[in-house]
Structure formats: C-alpha cells, structure tokens
Amino acid sequence: MDVTFVCSGELAFKMEVGFFDTVGDIKQRLQSYRGWPAAGMSLFHNGDLLEDAGGSAACAQRYGIVEGSVIHVVVEFAAAAGNKGSCGGALRLRVNVVSRCGHWRAEIAVSARDEVSALREQLEERVFPLPLDGAYFFIHRQSVMDEGRSFEWHGVETGDEVVVFEGTVTRSPAY
Structure with missing residues (x-):
C-alpha cells in the first residue's frame, strides 16, 4: 500500500x-x-x-x-x-527571487534538496507577479534551472538570486 x-x-x-x-x-x-x-x-x-x-x-x-x-x-x-x-540534514536556503525587470523581489526559504518546481508552487501561493498562463522559467547564475532537479544540484546557496523570466524553454531534439 x-x-x-x-x-x-x-x-x-x-x-x-x-x-x-x-x-x-x-x-x-x-x-x-x-x-x-x-x-x-x-x-x-x-x-x-x-x-x-x-x-x-x-x-x-x-x-x-x-x-x-x-x-x-x-x-x-x-x-x-x-x-x-x-x-x-537538508540545508535550508533563503534565496532572493527577482522578476526579470527587477521591480519585484521576494526572499523565499527552500530546502537544498527540494526540486526547483517547489519554488514555482511557493511563488504561485504568494502575491508575486507571474505570467497568468504559467509560462515562465528560472535562471540562476546565467543558467536555466531544470525544475526536476534540486537547488543543491544547481549549486544554489543562501543569498543567491533566482530570476523569473517570462516565456518557455525548449530544447532541440538530439540527432
């Protein structure tokens, strides 16, 4: 069961x-x-x-x-x-989430072992301006974050900035 x-x-x-x-x-x-x-x-x-x-x-x-x-x-x-x-022993992180144009900021607590998708859930629960269609992605240190991977995997540390960009990310097919 x-x-x-x-x-x-x-x-x-x-x-x-x-x-x-x-x-x-x-x-x-x-x-x-x-x-x-x-x-x-x-x-x-x-x-x-x-x-x-x-x-x-x-x-x-x-x-x-x-x-x-x-x-x-x-x-x-x-x-x-x-x-x-x-x-x-999961390390708690406090990350700064910033909208692409920098007008909105929020400090969010996450676990280092949480998947990045947990950040999406937290932002949607808060009053943080997000695209209504859910078409946005996260950037950390100039790299697109895979929402199926952990913050630890992405090398996120307390105090780091995660930027919210409007749009979607597509990957070219492997040939």
Missing part, C-alpha cells in the same frame, strides 16, 4: 509499506531511501508515536496504517552534527 511520508522542511513523498511491515522495517526502508538514520527516527500516525517494540506487535496493521495513510517523520541527528530536528 502507498503511504505518504511528511517531514518538516522536505517535500512529502510516497513509499510502499506492507500491511505486516514492522515499524523497524519501515524505518530501515526510510534509511535506505532517504539516508535518514533509523535510530534517530520517530514515526507518528494520527498523532500517535509508532513504537518499535519488535515482533508483529509493532506492525502497520496494529497502528491502522492503510492505503493513503500519512506518517509524520521526525529525525534527530547527533547534536555534534548540528542538524538536530532537520530531516535528512
């Missing part, structure tokens, strides 16, 4: 969970999939902590996890790492 996982500062995602999977199994799968340390994870469903007691007593069935359920994840890293409470 597909279950949605939510962790503060990260985009929600779906992952397959078996009806008889234990909490430990789910944590191990999350560790493999996202790199979060299983020992530092706390999972919550409907506000209840999913205890990793071991055995079948701690399976998804016992906690009422079904298709479409939402599990909230809290990850605590070693204090020495400086990432306590941050899922996956």
Whole structure:
C-alpha cells in the first residue's frame, strides 16, 4: 500500500509499506531511501508515536496504517552534527527571487534538496507577479534551472538570486 511520508522542511513523498511491515522495517526502508538514520527516527500516525517494540506487535496493521495513510517523520541527528530536528540534514536556503525587470523581489526559504518546481508552487501561493498562463522559467547564475532537479544540484546557496523570466524553454531534439 502507498503511504505518504511528511517531514518538516522536505517535500512529502510516497513509499510502499506492507500491511505486516514492522515499524523497524519501515524505518530501515526510510534509511535506505532517504539516508535518514533509523535510530534517530520517530514515526507518528494520527498523532500517535509508532513504537518499535519488535515482533508483529509493532506492525502497520496494529497502528491502522492503510492505503493513503500519512506518517509524520521526525529525525534527530547527533547534536555534534548540528542538524538536530532537520530531516535528512537538508540545508535550508533563503534565496532572493527577482522578476526579470527587477521591480519585484521576494526572499523565499527552500530546502537544498527540494526540486526547483517547489519554488514555482511557493511563488504561485504568494502575491508575486507571474505570467497568468504559467509560462515562465528560472535562471540562476546565467543558467536555466531544470525544475526536476534540486537547488543543491544547481549549486544554489543562501543569498543567491533566482530570476523569473517570462516565456518557455525548449530544447532541440538530439540527432
């Protein structure tokens, strides 16, 4: 069954969970999939902590996890790492979004591991002047940003400018 996982500062995602999977199994799968340390994870469903007691007593069935359920994840890293409470240690970035002509500016908080498409969603929720037809793209350091790639992949750092350009980008076919 597909279950949605939510962790503060990260985009929600779906992952397959078996009806008889234990909490430990789910944590191990999350560790493999996202790199979060299983020992530092706390999972919550409907506000209840999913205890990793071991055995079948701690399976998804016992906690009422079904298709479409939402599990909230809290990850605590070693204090020495400086990432306590941050899922996956994902660095939070504050980027300056600027309209092409520079008349509009907004500072937006994103996760370094978010896809650039998350910026589009945030701007559309705010009062930021965008083309009504959704035909716009982002430029960072004179390069068009691929909305399917992360800010980290594009080398975006806190304080960087991302410029919104009206229009669309097309790529020539490979010959």
